[in-house]
Amino acid sequence: MSTIAVLLCALMMQVTSQTNVNVSDISPARILAQQKTVSENSDLHLTCSTFGFKKVQMVYVYLCKEGVGTSVLMQKHDQNDTVFIIPRVGRHHSGNYSCVYSKTKYSAIEVAKTGHNTIQILVIANFLPGDISFAGPSTVSEGDNVEFRCTLSETLQTLGECHLIQSYLRNNKSILQVQAFNVTRMEATFTIESAVMRDSGHYSCVLLPSKCIENHDTIPYGNNAVFIEVRVSLFVRVIISCGVIGLMLLLGACLWLIRNKQGQMIDQSVVYNSCAASQQPSANVFEEPQEQTEGVDLESLDRESLNSEEEEWNENDSPYYDDCEEQGVYSMVDDPPARPGSRFVYAKSFKHKSNWSPDFPVG
Incomplete structure (x- = not known):
């Protein structure tokens, strides 16, 4: 459409400027180019x-595009x-170029003629927006693989007739992957393995038909974008x-x-103190006969021993007796049977576990 408009404008200019431009004064020249792409x-x-x-x-030389002058040099x-140097060409500079010359200087746009030969100049875009798609739902779980397919709907021109060119997968505003785009199949495949939550976002793809890649910050967006959300899996x-519940139970x-152990240690301490307190009176029971053995007849000693034994039995009825016996402070043993003719008769006696024995002989 733009080519037709240029031709119509050139034709109108040629008609209106026929009185100013001498067609016979315009001569063809040859055009040369080191690179056509x-x-x-x-x-x-x-x-x-x-x-x-x-x-x-x-002479004055004119550079013409599609048969219409664009520049003039002496x-x-x-x-x-x-x-002729055209700086920083764009895609609109693609077209057919030729050269003419004249002895008279005219305005470049007034010259409408084709030169001796014509060359076609093709300007390759640095970046082309691609179309991205993927199979499956937009919400995936962590650990899943996500595969994208990048295609191009328009005609693709490459430098040097490349079979593979580079393509970018963009996530939001950053470049995530670089893959080879198959020019024959017109597609590229991107795969995100074991996706995590930070992989969520909008994805698009961009193609790089030319090799002139200088600054990634100037890469445009693709034709469309798809949104992927990565969630934590139910198993995780x-x-x-x-794990949290087990840690709390443990x-x-x-x-x-810890509390049960502390309670047991407190109970054992109370029992031990009670037994230690009851140990002193019991020891005095055995010490009294030692102090009174001298100068006392045997009958009075026998009666005092029997009375002392009854008092000891009454003391054993206290609640501390069982506990002391369990703690190993005292033990009760049976005395051997009395010998015939003995004046001392004991039913039972107490024996201290520390192997204490009276200084005087019994029996």
């Missing part, structure tokens, strides 16, 4: 040559080549919950054991 934002160099066409004289009489949630059991 260039990348976007690079400089385009075109050479117009009048060698073999002009006589030794000064060529000295001792020169045959004139170089169950494992975490069970902590509670440890606290219960």
